[in-house]
Amino acid sequence: MVLLSSSPSLSITSPNYRYSPSRRLCLCPISATHVVTPHHIDKSSLTISETSSEDQLWAAARLRVRSFNEFKPSTFGIQDHKRYLAEREFEALKERIAGKRTGFNRVSCLNASLPLSQLLSLPNDDLCAQCKFIENGEDRVVVGTLDVNQCMSLPDEITGMKPEGIEGQFARGYLSNVCVANELHRNGLGYDLVAKSKAVAQKWGLTDLYVHVAVNNEPAKQLYMKSGFVYENDEPAWQARFLDRPRRLLLWLGLPGNQNW
Numbered sequence: 001m002v003l004l005s006s007s008p009s010l011s012i013t014s015p016n017y018r019y020s021p022s023r024r025l026c027l028c029p030i031s032a033t034h035v036v037t038p039h040h041i042d043k044s045s046l047t048i049s050e051t052s053s054e055d056q057l058w059a060a061a062r063l064r065v066r067s068f069n070e071f072k073p074s075t076f077g078i079q080d081h082k083r084y085l086a087e088r089e090f091e092a093l094k095e096r097i098a099g100k101r102t103g104f105n106r107v108s109c110l111n112a113s114l115p116l117s118q119l120l121s122l123p124n125d126d127l128c129a130q131c132k133f134i135e136n137g138e139d140r141v142v143v144g145t146l147d148v149n150q151c152m153s154l155p156d157e158i159t160g161m162k163p164e165g166i167e168g169q170f171a172r173g174y175l176s177n178v179c180v181a182n183e184l185h186r187n188g189l190g191y192d193l194v195a196k197s198k199a200v201a202q203k204w205g206l207t208d209l210y211v212h213v214a215v216n217n218e219p220a221k222q223l224y225m226k227s228g229f230v231y232e233n234d235e236p237a238w239q240a241r242f243l244d245r246p247r248r249l250l251l252w253l254g255l256p257g258n259q260n261w
């Protein structure tokens with residue numbers, strides 16, 4: 001095994017691995033416990049937008065790979081392995097956005113990006129090298145990303161209860177793959193991404209938005225709760241053990257238009 005991870009189920013090289021858009025995110029104690037020196041950024045040229053551009057989806061896929069996995073740099077073949085994971089993420093993401101993934105009505109990838117010129121003072125160039133794309137002739141870098149999923153439930157995850165009945169098919173959504181480049185944590189980018197995702201969800205007519213979060217992922221729990229999400233349910237311990245991952249909490253947010261809002 002070439003991948004260093006704090007959870008065995010992060011090993012997506014396993015033949016038994018089944019892709020779940022929220023799997024890695026919620027299992028993500030790595031960054032949750034990582035001590036990073038915050039790099040303060042000027043957000044005046046930050047953009048957060050929905051994308052289906054292949055360049056940007058690649059950048060988002062690479063950001064997810066580096067955010068949700070910890071790699072031992074000296075390991076033989078590690079670059080190939082990272083490329084493999086990014087390709088897998090890219091293909092899966094493209095498939096969901098194109099509406100070809102069974103069970104997902106609609107999926108949007110939101111990317112937060114900054115001009116490359118603003119990130120040249122970072123201590124190393126890995127983020128810029130991995131997550132760069134070109135837009136209107138300008139070099140930019142994806143610094144945060146998430147998916148908004150309109151669907152009844154996510155694979156291998158506890159299902160939200162609201163709204164009840166057939167309405168759930170159309171008006172329930174889930175956030176997944178929420179991550180911010182670890183060099184840029186604590187700049188409010190997490191808040192910005194979640195705020196934008198609420199706007200997208202409302203635009204789609206969703207009334208109820210959910211996230212799954214690992215019980216030990218304190219930064220993510222704080223982010224969601226401070227963004228208005230509240231506890232709805234939690235995964236039974238046996239299920240977490242069966243899936244070989246930390247137990248998840250299911251958090252709920254009512255959007256304007258929701259009768260409980």
Ligand SMILES: CC(=O)SCCNC(=O)CCNC(=O)[C@H](O)C(C)(C)COP(=O)(O)OP(=O)(O)OC[C@H]1O[C@@H](n2cnc3c(N)ncnc32)[C@H](O)[C@@H]1OP(=O)(O)O
Nearest residue numbers: 025031177178179180185186187188189190191219222223
């Ligand atoms: C459904 C899912 O996708 S769950 C998976 C969530 N994603 C991950 O675990 C990936 C790795 N982690 C990350 O990428 C980031 O830590 C995120 C996305 C959780 C937070 O991103 P950031 O840009 O750092 O968050 P942001 O700066 O907006 O902070 C929001 C709040 O989160 C909390 N928070 C963020 N980092 C931390 C931390 N290290 N420790 C404690 N609380 C934290 C704080 O309460 C903060 O609010 P405050 O600054 O007002 O106190």
